[in-house]
Structure formats: C-alpha cells, structure tokens
Amino acid sequence: MIDLQIISGTDRPNSNALRVSAYLQRQYQQEGIDAGIIDLQDFPIEQVSGGRYGEHLPEVDDFVGQAVEADGLVMVCPEYNGGYPGILKLFIDYMPFPGSLDKKPIAMVGEANGAFGGLRAVEQLQQVVGYRNAHVFPERVFISRVNENFDEEEGIKDQLQQELLASQITHFPQFIRDLQQDESLVSD
Ligand SMILES: Cc1cc2nc3c(=O)[nH]c(=O)nc-3n(C[C@H](O)[C@H](O)[C@H](O)COP(=O)(O)O)c2cc1C
Numbered sequence: 001m002i003d004l005q006i007i008s009g010t011d012r013p014n015s016n017a018l019r020v021s022a023y024l025q026r027q028y029q030q031e032g033i034d035a036g037i038i039d040l041q042d043f044p045i046e047q048v049s050g051g052r053y054g055e056h057l058p059e060v061d062d063f064v065g066q067a068v069e070a071d072g073l074v075m076v077c078p079e080y081n082g083g084y085p086g087i088l089k090l091f092i093d094y095m096p097f098p099g100s101l102d103k104k105p106i107a108m109v110g111e112a113n114g115a116f117g118g119l120r121a122v123e124q125l126q127q128v129v130g131y132r133n134a135h136v137f138p139e140r141v142f143i144s145r146v147n148e149n150f151d152e153e154e155g156i157k158d159q160l161q162q163e164l165l166a167s168q169i170t171h172f173p174q175f176i177r178d179l180q181q182d183e184s185l186v187s188d
Pocket residue numbers: 010012014015016017018078079080081082083111112113114115118146147
C-alpha cells in the first residue's frame with residue numbers, strides 16, 4: 001500500500017486548500033489509497049519562533065515526518081501575492097536537508113481566485129522542490145476562480161479541469177509505483 005500524504009498548503013482557516021485536500025482524499029480512497037492530510041494549520045509554529053533551524057524539535061520533527069516518510073506527496077498550493085504561502089516554505093525549510101525530498105514523487109494542484117489557478121505559485125514551488133531533487137509528476141492541475149469553480153462534493157465545475165484532476169488522481173499512484181520499480185530512482 002502506497003503511503004500518500006496530501007499537504008494542504010496554507011494555515012488560513014476555512015481554506016480552499018483544505019476543501020480541495022478533503023476532496024482529493026475521498027477520490028484517492030476510491031482508488032484504494034488511504035491518503036492522509038497534512039494540514040499546515042497544525043504546523044507547530046510556536047516551536048520554531050525565533051529561528052530554531054538545526055535543533056531537535058520533537059513536535060516539528062513528528063509533523064514534517066509524515067511527509068518525510070511518505071512514498072509520495074500531493075501539494076495543494078494556493079496563490080498568495082503571486083507566490084506560494086509562507087507557511088509552506090517554513091514547512092519545507094524544517095524538512096531535514098538533504099534527504100527528505102530527494103527523489104520524492106510530488107503531484108501539484110494549484111488553486112486561486114485568479115484566472116491562472118495558482119500557476120505562479122506552483123511554478124515557484126516546483127523550483128524549490130526541484131532544487132531538493134524531487135520527482136514532480138508532469139500532470140499538474142490548476143483550479144482557477146476556486147471560490148465559484150470548486151465544490152467539495154462534485155469537484156471542479158469546469159469540465160476540462162475536472163478531467164485533468166481525475167487523470168492526475170488515477171495516474172499519480174502508478175507514477176510512484178513505476179519509480180519504485182527501480183531503486184536508483186527512489187530514496188532509501
Ligand atoms: C494573502 C493572500 C494573498 C492572495 N494573493 C492572490 C494572488 O496573488 N493571486 C490570486 O489569484 N489570488 C490571490 N489570493 C486569493 C486566493 O488565491 C484565494 O483566496 C484562494 O482561495 C486562497 O486559497 P486558500 O483558500 O486555500 O487560502 C490571495 C489570498 C490571500 C489570503
């Protein structure tokens with residue numbers, strides 16, 4: 001069984017990222033995959049106040065450890081000021097360097113109220129996880145006008161975007177399994 005974790009990429013209360021994550025979790029269940037949700041509202045931010053890089057912080061280690069241990073990640077990424085949310089960068093910065101994202105399969109779902117569905121945010125995020133040697137799944141999905149265009153039960157109202165999301169959900173687990181066939185392509 002694949003250990004898949006969905007990262008809801010903001011700490012904003014009542015976020016669309018969390019609604020999209022919950023939808024994805026149900027869709028993956030239908031594919032026979034029991035995906036977890038890492039909700040960045042729960043990041044123990046008080047533990048890192050003042051800059052605790054490199055220190056042993058058990059709560060932080062446990063929290064980021066869910067992503068470190070996963071076989072694959074789905075990053076649900078809102079767009080904030082033309083980029084991805086600061087809490088998501090903080091989360092990545094507290095993932096142990098260099099091994100924790102090395103060769104990690106990652107699928108990206110952008111969401112924003114704007115017309116481009118978080119494209120800028122996802123592309124910035126890709127630059128960072130690319131630096132950390134992750135395998136980004138080529139089928140990216142962008143949910144534009146998310147407030148009107150996304151329904152927690154039905155998914156995306158735009159038919160093409162919904163088809164792309166369904167395709168990502170079907171094919172991402174196979175991408176992970178294919179990488180796992182060759183031990184040089186996955187981390188220990
Ligand atoms: C701090 C902040 C900055 C935002 N900046 C952008 C932006 O640059 N482009 C955009 O299309 N929407 C922007 N929005 C709108 C969000 O994309 C929209 O509210 C989206 O639903 C936010 O995701 P969330 O609900 O998961 O927090 C911004 C929202 C917030 C709270």
